[in-house]
Amino acid sequence: MPGDPAPPIRLLAPGPGPRPEPLGPEGLEESYAHRAGELRANLVVSLDGAVELDGRSGALGGAADRELLATLRALADVVLVGAGTARSEGYGPVWVGRERMQRRERRGQAPLPTLAVVTRSAELDPQGRLFVERRPDQPAPPRPVVVTCLGAPAERRRRLEDVAEVLVAGDAEVDLPKAVADLRGRTEAGGRILTEGGPRLLGDLVGAGLLDELCLTHSPVIAGPGRVRLTDGWSQPGTGDHPELTLEAVHSGGGQLFARYRLVARAPRR
Numbered sequence: 541m542p543g544d545p546a547p548p549i550r551l552l553a554p555g556p557g558p559r560p561e562p563l564g565p566e567g568l569e570e571s572y573a574h575r576a577g578e579l580r581a582n583l584v585v586s587l588d589g590a591v592e593l594d595g596r597s598g599a600l601g602g603a604a605d606r607e608l609l610a611t612l613r614a615l616a617d618v619v620l621v622g623a624g625t626a627r628s629e630g631y632g633p634v635w636v637g638r639e640r641m642q643r644r645e646r647r648g649q650a651p652l653p654t655l656a657v658v659t660r661s662a663e664l665d666p667q668g669r670l671f672v673e674r675r676p677d678q679p680a681p682p683r684p685v686v687v688t689c690l691g692a693p694a695e696r697r698r699r700l701e702d703v704a705e706v707l708v709a710g711d712a713e714v715d716l717p718k719a720v721a722d723l724r725g726r727t728e729a730g731g732r733i734l735t736e737g738g739p740r741l742l743g744d745l746v747g748a749g750l751l752d753e754l755c756l757t758h759s760p761v762i763a764g765p766g767r768v769r770l771t772d773g774w775s776q777p778g779t780g781d782h783p784e785l786t787l788e789a790v791h792s793g794g795g796q797l798f799a800r801y802r803l804v805a806r807a808p809r810r
């Protein structure tokens with residue numbers, strides 16, 4: 541409000557004096573504790589808000605971003621992605637390192653999170669990596685979940701039933717609130733859902749008022765025009781849909797800034 545006193549502004553990094561000790565894998569998990577029953581998103585963006593360079597997110601990330609992603613995956617019960625992302629990024633099952641897996645077990649979580657893919661078309665290859673890949677040093681992954689709707693061709697849905705749990709939520713379109721509630725109900729532990737996008741899915745989750753937390757990696761690169769932006773695919777934004785977030789924490793490593801935001805005002809449910 542005009543006239544309100546300005547909030548205090550602090551220099552966080554690099555900051556004067558000694559730098560805080562690096563957190564390490566366990567400290568990072570504690571710092572990013574995932575609240576039970578919440579839906580968190582993690583994406584990497586360029587300084588001008590692009591989520592891809594030449595169609596992939598990898599060039600925006602780096603070793604520190606990959607470490608954070610591995611941490612957030614290890615904290616989740618379900619990893620939720622749009623089919624576009626699963627196809628363009630060549631998704632396989634979500635693998636977790638041994639020590640992280642032991643900490644999952646201590647928290648009462650399954651050894652590996654369940655991968656769930658949202659698709660209106662059900663156009664996924666049943667022989668694709670995400671359904672068939674296995675690793676000798678890892679337990680068998682939970683059956684992936686294909687989240688779709690009655691509008692998807694029945695034959696495609698039937699073929700996917702051989703390799704996945706097919707969750708039909710909605711008639712002509714995927715009913716995301718229903719799908720998210722169902723996914724939560726499937727986890728023995730706390731129903732912690734991590735979405736890794738892409739922009740269409742993220743936009744629709746925001747629009748449906750389902751997002752609780754946004755973990756954004758700000759990559760120090762300017763992508764330029766013509767790139768896909770963070771919520772570009774958001775299919776039905778309405779007037780006044782400007783959810784507000786508050787900054788909860790800031791981490792930094794490898795020249796990247798990791799900002800953790802929490803939703804304070806959601807888009808109205810339609």
Ligand SMILES: NC(=O)c1ccc[n+]([C@@H]2O[C@H](COP(=O)([O-])OP(=O)(O)OC[C@H]3O[C@@H](n4cnc5c(N)ncnc54)[C@H](OP(=O)(O)O)[C@@H]3O)[C@@H](O)[C@H]2O)c1
Pocket residue numbers: 582583584585590591592595596597600621622623624625626628629658659660661662663713714716736737738739740741742744768773
């Ligand atoms: N920077 C990052 O962190 C990051 C993260 C993820 C992706 N990306 C990038 O983003 C780009 C992909 O964008 P995208 O728009 O294709 O992402 P996306 O949201 O993963 O994919 C869109 C597709 O996913 C399915 N989908 C998503 N939301 C849906 C909904 N509410 N209902 C039904 N189906 C839904 C549909 O699949 P069907 O066509 O099968 O119906 C849709 O065509 C790629 O370049 C990727 O590299 C970047």
